[in-house]
Amino acid sequence: RAYATERGIQVRFNPVTANPAVTNYVISGGQGSCPVILPANTTGSVNLPVLEGQTSVSVTVQAVNAYGYSAPARWATTFTSAQLANVSRSNLKNVQLLQLSDFHGAIEGTATNAGTALLTTAFAADRKAVASTFTLSTGDNIGAAPAISGEFEELPTIESMNLMKFDVSTFGNHEHDRNIAHVQKVIGLSNFQWVASNYSSLEPLKSGAKSAQRYVILNRGGVKVGVVGANTEETPEVIFPGNLDYTDASGAKKTIAISNTVSSVNKAIADAKIDGANVVVALIHEGWSENADGVAKGNLINMIKGIKGADVIFGGHSHQLYSSVNPAPNARSNTTLVAEVPNAGVSYNRVQLCVSPSSNKVIGSSIENVTTSAISKLTPDADGVALVKKYKDQLVAKLDVKIGQVTAVFPRGGTPAVERAGETPMGNYLADLMRSRMKTDFAITNGGGLRDTFPAATYKVVNTSYKRPGAGVTGPFDVTLGDAISVLPFGNAVVTTKISGTQLWGALENGVSQYPSAGRFPQISGFKFTFDSSKAVGSRVLTVTTLDGKAIAKDATMYTVAT
Numbered sequence: 001r002a003y004a005t006e007r008g009i010q011v012r013f014n015p016v017t018a019n020p021a022v023t024n025y026v027i028s029g030g031q032g033s034c035p036v037i038l039p040a041n042t043t044g045s046v047n048l049p050v051l052e053g054q055t056s057v058s059v060t061v062q063a064v065n066a067y068g069y070s071a072p073a074r075w076a077t078t079f080t081s082a083q084l085a086n087v088s089r090s091n092l093k094n095v096q097l098l099q100l101s102d103f104h105g106a107i108e109g110t111a112t113n114a115g116t117a118l119l120t121t122a123f124a125a126d127r128k129a130v131a132s133t134f135t136l137s138t139g140d141n142i143g144a145a146p147a148i149s150g151e152f153e154e155l156p157t158i159e160s161m162n163l164m165k166f167d168v169s170t171f172g173n174h175e176h177d178r179n180i181a182h183v184q185k186v187i188g189l190s191n192f193q194w195v196a197s198n199y200s201s202l203e204p205l206k207s208g209a210k211s212a213q214r215y216v217i218l219n220r221g222g223v224k225v226g227v228v229g230a231n232t233e234e235t236p237e238v239i240f241p242g243n244l245d246y247t248d249a250s251g252a253k254k255t256i257a258i259s260n261t262v263s264s265v266n267k268a269i270a271d272a273k274i275d276g277a278n279v280v281v282a283l284i285h286e287g288w289s290e291n292a293d294g295v296a297k298g299n300l301i302n303m304i305k306g307i308k309g310a311d312v313i314f315g316g317h318s319h320q321l322y323s324s325v326n327p328a329p330n331a332r333s334n335t336t337l338v339a340e341v342p343n344a345g346v347s348y349n350r351v352q353l354c355v356s357p358s359s360n361k362v363i364g365s366s367i368e369n370v371t372t373s374a375i376s377k378l379t380p381d382a383d384g385v386a387l388v389k390k391y392k393d394q395l396v397a398k399l400d401v402k403i404g405q406v407t408a409v410f411p412r413g414g415t416p417a418v419e420r421a422g423e424t425p426m427g428n429y430l431a432d433l434m435r436s437r438m439k440t441d442f443a444i445t446n447g448g449g450l451r452d453t454f455p456a457a458t459y460k461v462v463n464t465s466y467k468r469p470g471a472g473v474t475g476p477f478d479v480t481l482g483d484a485i486s487v488l489p490f491g492n493a494v495v496t497t498k499i500s501g502t503q504l505w506g507a508l509e510n511g512v513s514q515y516p517s518a519g520r521f522p523q524i525s526g527f528k529f530t531f532d533s534s535k536a537v538g539s540r541v542l543t544v545t546t547l548d549g550k551a552i553a554k555d556a557t558m559y560t561v562a563t
Contacts, residue, residue: 001075002048002059002075002077002079004079004083004084004086004087005047005087006086006087006088007047007049007087007088008047008048008049008050008087008088008090009029009047009048009050009057009059009079009087010045010046010047010048011027011045011046011047011048011059011061012044012045013025013027013044013061013073014044015040015042015043015044015063016063016070018063018065018070019294020065020066020067020294020295021040021065022040022063022064022065023039023040023064023065023066023325024037024038024039024040024063024064024325024335025037025038025039025040025042025061025062025063025064026038026061026062026064026069026325026364026365026366027046027048027059027060027061027366028048028059028060028062028352028366029048029050029054029057029058029059030056030057030058030059030060030078030352031096031126031129031130031350031352032051032053032054032094032096032129032130032352033048033051033054033057033094033352033354033366034048034049034051034090034092034093034094034352034354034364035352035353035354035364035365035366036048036049036354036364037325037335037364037365049090049092049354050084050087050088050089050090051089051090051092051093051094052089052090052091054084054089054094055080055081055084056078056079056080056081056084057078057079057084058074058075058078058079059074059075059079060072060073060074060075060366061073062366064324064325065324066291066294066295066296066324067291067296067324068291068296068322068323068324069323069324069367091357092354092355092356092357092363093132093221093222093223093354093355093356093357094130094132094221094352094353094354094355095132095133095134095220095221095223095225095279095352095353095355096126096129096130096132096133096134096350096351096352096353097133097134097135097136097281097312097349097350097351097353098123098126098133098134098135098136098348098349098350098351099135099136099137099138099314099339099341099348099349099351100119100135100136100137100138100341100345100348100349101137101138101139101140101285101314101315101316101317101340101341101343102138102139102140102172102316102317102319102341102342102343102344103137103140103141103142103157103161103343103344103345104140104141104142104143104144104145104146104149104174104343104344104451104458105141105142105143105144105145105146105148105149105150105154105156105157106145106146106149106343106344106345106458107146107148107149107156107157107160107387107388107391108146108148108388108392108458108459108460109372109380109388109460110457110458110460111372111457111470112344112346112372112457113344113345113346113372113457113458114345114346114347114348114372114375115345115380115384115388116160116163116164116381116384116387116388117380117381117382117383117384117385117387117388118372118375118376118378118380118381118384119164119345119348119375119384120160120163120164120165120380120381120383120384121375121378121379121380121381121384122348122370122375122378123135123164123165124165124381125378126350127165130352131220131221132220132221132222132223133220134167134168134218134220134225134227134281135164135165135166135167136166136167136168136169136227136281136283136314137161137166137168137169137170137283138169138170138172138229138283138284138285138314138315138316138317138340139169139170139171139172139173139174139175139229139231139283139285139316139317140172140173140174140175140285140316140317140343141157141158141161141169141172141175142154142157142158142174142175142177142186143172143173143174143175143176143177143178143489144174144177144451144489144490145157145451145489146452146456146458146459146482146485146486146489147395147399147459147482147485147486147489148388148391148392148395149391150485150489151395151399151485152391152394153178153182153185154178154182154186155185155186155189156387156388156391158186158189158190159189159387160384160387161190161191161192162189162190162191162192163381163383163384163387165191165192166191166192167192167193167218167227168192168193168194168195168216168218168227168229168283169190169192169193169194169195169229169283170194170195170196170229170230170231170283170284170285171183171194171196171199171212171229171231171285172231172232172285172316172317173231173232173234173235173238173239173285173317175231176235176239176243176244177239177240177243177490178243179242179243179245180204180205180243180244180245180246180256183204183205184204184205184206184207185207187205187206187207187210187211187212188207188208188210190210193212193213193216193227194212194213194229195212195213195214195215195216195227195228195229195283196212196214196229196230196231197214197215197228197229197230197264197265197267197268198230198231198233198258198259198260198261198264198265199212199231199256199257199258199259200256200257200258200259201248201254201256202214203246203248203249204246204248204256214228214268214271215227215228215229215268215269215271215272217272217275217276217277222357223278223279223355224276224277224278224279225277225278225279225280225281226269226272226273226275226277226279226280226281227272227280227281227283228265228268228269228272228280228281228282228283228310229282229283229284229285230261230264230265230282230283230284230285230286231258231285232258232261232285232286232299232317233258233259233260233261234518235258236257236258238448238519238520244256244257244258261284261286261303262303262306262307265282265284265307265310266306266307266308266309269282269307269308269309269310270309273309278355278360278361279311279312279353279355279362280309280310280311280312281310281311281312281313281314282307282310282312282313282314283314283316284300284303284313284314284315284316285315285316285317286298286299286300286303286315286316286317286318287299287300287315287316287317287318287319287320287322287340287517288300288301288315288318288320288322288340289318289320289416289516289517290415290416290516290517296322296324298318298320298322298517299317299318299517300313300315300317300318300322300338300340301338304326304336304338305326307336310336311336311337311353311361311362311365312336312337312338312339312351312353312362312365313326313336313337313338313339314339314340314349315338315339315340316340316341318340318417318517319342319343319413319417320340320342320415320416321340321341321342321347321369321415322338322339322340323337323338323339323340323349323367323369324337324338324339325337325338325365326338335365337351337365337367339351339367341369343413344457344458345372346371346372347369347370347371347372348369348370349367349368349369349370350367350368350369350370351365351366351367351368352365352366352367353365392460392462395482396462398481399459399480399481399482399485400461400462400463400480400481400482401480401481401482402463402466402478402479402480403479403480403481403483403484404478404479405475405476405477405478405479406454406455406475406476406477406479407475407476408475408477409453409454409455409469409475409477410424410425410426410429410453410454410487411424411425411426411453412424412426412450412451412452412453412454412487413453416516416517417447417516417517419447419448419450419521419523420447420448420515420516420517420518420519420521421447421515421516421521422521423523423524424447424450424523426450426454426487426523427445427447427450427523427524428523428525430445430450430488430523431443431444431445431523431524431525432525434494434525434562434563435525435526435562437494437562438494438496438562440496440526440559440560440561440562441526441527441559441560441561442504442524442525442526442527442559442560442561442562443524443525443526443561443562443563444507444511444522444523444524444525444561444562444563445522445523445563446511446519446520446521446522446523447519447520447521447522447523448518448519448520448521449488449490449492449519450487450488450523451486451487451488451489452483452486452487453487454479454483454484454487455468455469455477455478455479455480455483456482456483456486456487458486459480459482459483459485459486461478461480461482466478466480494562494563495562495563496560496561496562496563497560497561497563498558498559498560498561499558499559499561500555500556500557500558500559501544501552501553501554501555501556501557501559502554502555502556504527504544504552504559504561505541505544505552505554507522508522508529508531508541508544509537509538509539509540509541512531512533512540512541513537513538513540515531515533515540516533526546526547527544527545527546527547527552528543528544528545528546528547529541529542529543529544529545530542530543
């Protein structure tokens with residue numbers, strides 16, 4: 001139960017048990033509040049402070065463990081301004097963070113993806129509720145995008161982010177799907193700042209007076225928020241060769257190297273604090289993959305154990321929903337909120353931080369994942385609608401062309417993403433097409449190259465006579481050129497080569513080395529293989545055979561392959 005007292009809102013709740021064990025409890029009063037984090041051994045009683053200017057309090061309590069937050073227990077009654085009239089006000093400060101990741105140019109709203117116009121309205125409402133709001137992205141804003149962004153050099157997405165009033169973004173690997181000249185064009189168009197602490201050089205990442213930084217410090221509402229960023233270390237191996245190359249001021253040819261995330265981020269955090277940051281947020285383009293064996297897993301989870309001094313760590317890259325508190329000490333402070341959102345604007349994170357003016361430290365935090373359905377009744381921003389329409393009108397004649405039908409929707413995504421965790425209908429279809437067209441023994445394509453369902457969830461047809469997926473609608477469905485480009489947005493060329501049986505085994509070992517989260521998982525044609533993900537990396541592939549069951553040995557026998 002909760003009731004107003006002279007000191008604040010007294011909240012009492014019953015602690016719970018869970019597996020994995022509960023590590024913390026988070027008590028929040030909603031937007032603009034000062035959340036409290038309690039250790040697992042709490043008695044279940046806490047005073048929730050009420051801040052200057054706070055006009056309402058909506059109490060929620062959540063248990064937290066390694067797997068994440070429980071569903072919030074909400075009090076039916078919201079404390080109104082009148083009920084708070086006799087409550088003394090705390091001088092603690094609230095900071096609100098809005099976080100998006102892996103937007104991938106999904107500027108056009110659909111049933112699941114909010115799109116530019118709706119997100120612009122939602123973010124504006126959040127800023128109206130809390131003046132000290134910072135809007136952040138953990139990268140992959142562009143690249144692997146629907147045609148409405150990709151066909152226009154991804155610039156519609158940057159225009160959208162300007163409209164949504166982003167403050168800072170880090171780079172993801174897909175920011176480098178094109179060359180450095182394109183990155184410079186993106187930076188030049190951006191009204192927000194870019195950060196990357198683990199790049200060997202930021203010299204080429206500039207346009208006029210605008211340039212990427214190791215970190216930035218923003219002052220809003222009397223709180224200095226430092227924002228550091230880091231891209232995934234695997235970027236050089238997943239982008240087109242040469243996309244990180246540049247020519248320096250002396251005319252020398254150089255390449256941006258991407259170094260160890262943890263050490264680079266820690267150095268940037270320390271420097272940001274020296275420069276006066278009260279709060280530090282780390283934007284890291286690495287992700288959570290799964291909860292198993294009593295712990296959360298994934299590259300992001302591995303890294304946060306070594307990151308020191310961040311109050312909030314936002315992840316990305318794996319397109320998954322995850323949030324928790326790390327570490328989980330027996331104290332009311334010194335915790336780090338860790339969170340990630342799915343891709344394409346399916347949802348965004350809204351975080352409340354409680355900052356002590358005496359210590360200039362974060363002493364509490366809470367998080368709410370805001371889904372498209374939760375904001376669907378808002379009025380889309382008129383400028384956002386106009387921006388999307390401007391580019392959509394240019395695409396209709398070219399892409400709204402029917403190319404065939406499918407009996408059902410080809411799946412993509414999920415937890416884990418189906419195309420990164422096993423064979424899929426679209427993976428089989430594409431690999432078979434490649435092998436047939438190129439007349440090779442085998443074909444291999446990476447699951448991460450499949451960027452949408454088919455028909456595409458992110459492509460909205462204009463021709464209403466086309467039969468499309470929807471509630472209660474069954475196939476067959478019409479598919480268009482726009483759907484095809486949304487599934488395969490990179491413009492890659494199919495090539496053929498010869499490989500040995502030994503090389504084929506090695507390629508498959510690489511493909512399953514980061515199962516089930518990485519985009520390298522192989523979609524294949526012309527052969528079969530089995531693997532055991534519980535075995536050590538490099539020893540996971542158990543069998544490789546032809547379609548009729550003949551073993552393919554690890555030897556010098558040569559095969560043709562399309563990829």
